[in-house]
């Protein structure tokens with residue numbers, strides 16, 4: 364089968380790989396589209412802590428059931444449009460038993476810690492496979508995995524009805540977090556961003572765009588006196604300093620992005636104002652389940668975050684678009 368294999372820093376090659384076979388309880392999926400994630404770029408450039416070459420990368424995908432392994436129940440049929448949760452964990456430790464499988468010592472993501480979805484075929488355990496409604500545009504299924512990251516963030520931040528929310532960063536994860544917050548009932552949703560095209564997108568989706576090049580904290584505070592919950596989806600040192608002053612007393616700070624360097628935190632104000640700080644890592648199965656339900660409703664617009672589509676043969680160009688193009692959001696690779 365055709366696949367995109369990471370061979371080492373700056374080396375991505377489209378090549379033939381053995382087609383996987385579904386074992387007992389497993390499902391063979393013919394992949395249609397796979398999205399490029401920021402973590403895929405980190406792997407490509409050789410900065411990922413865990414990924415080891417050679418590796419088929421990719422973990423955000425949609426496709427159709429091609430074959431059922433022995434013992435798969437009739438919930439799934441050949442031809443069903445599906446996506447799959449690409450994570451795995453030990454299933455038996457204290458974290459796994461407490462619905463915190465993202466904190467398991469053995470947690471991993473396919474495409475990082477095992478063969479991924481930039482390939483014609485992907486094998487998954489049946490319990491990780493989600494059937495999608497036939498009316499859903501196929502490409503949007505590839506955005507459910509990053510939506511699950513946003514759903515996890517708003518669940519961790521416990522966004523409540525009518526609460527004001529600010530999201531720093533309007534890349535795919537920022538926009539999907541903002542959409543998940545609104546779907547959970549948030550009041551005003553402010554989106555802070557420096558890139559003009561991303562600000563425009565935030566505005567088009569009905570969020571309040573805040574230009575990060577002008578004093579964004581003053582702008583948000585003048586309208587709210589401080590929001591209830593702030594999400595960092597930028598992961599930049601320059602904007603990390605906005606987190607504390609953006610929230611009102613008693614507010615919550617949620618770190619969705621992975622910072623490459625540890626930003627300084629104003630623990631003094633956090634104490635005086637009784638702020639809560641909350642980290643996020645991947646998601647748990649319940650978040651993924653909610654993301655599939657949300658994607659099947661009209662409460663989110665997944666197409667809005669897809670900016671480009673390139674064929675598998677041009678995958679390297681897709682990675683460069685994702686990294687460098689001014690107008691890039693989520694770049695999808697069309698696999699088949």
Ligand SMILES: [Zn+2]
Pocket residue numbers: 400401402422423509
């Ligand atoms: Zn991802």
Ligand SMILES: [Zn+2]
Pocket residue numbers: 452453454455456457458459464467468469
């Ligand atoms: Zn475990």
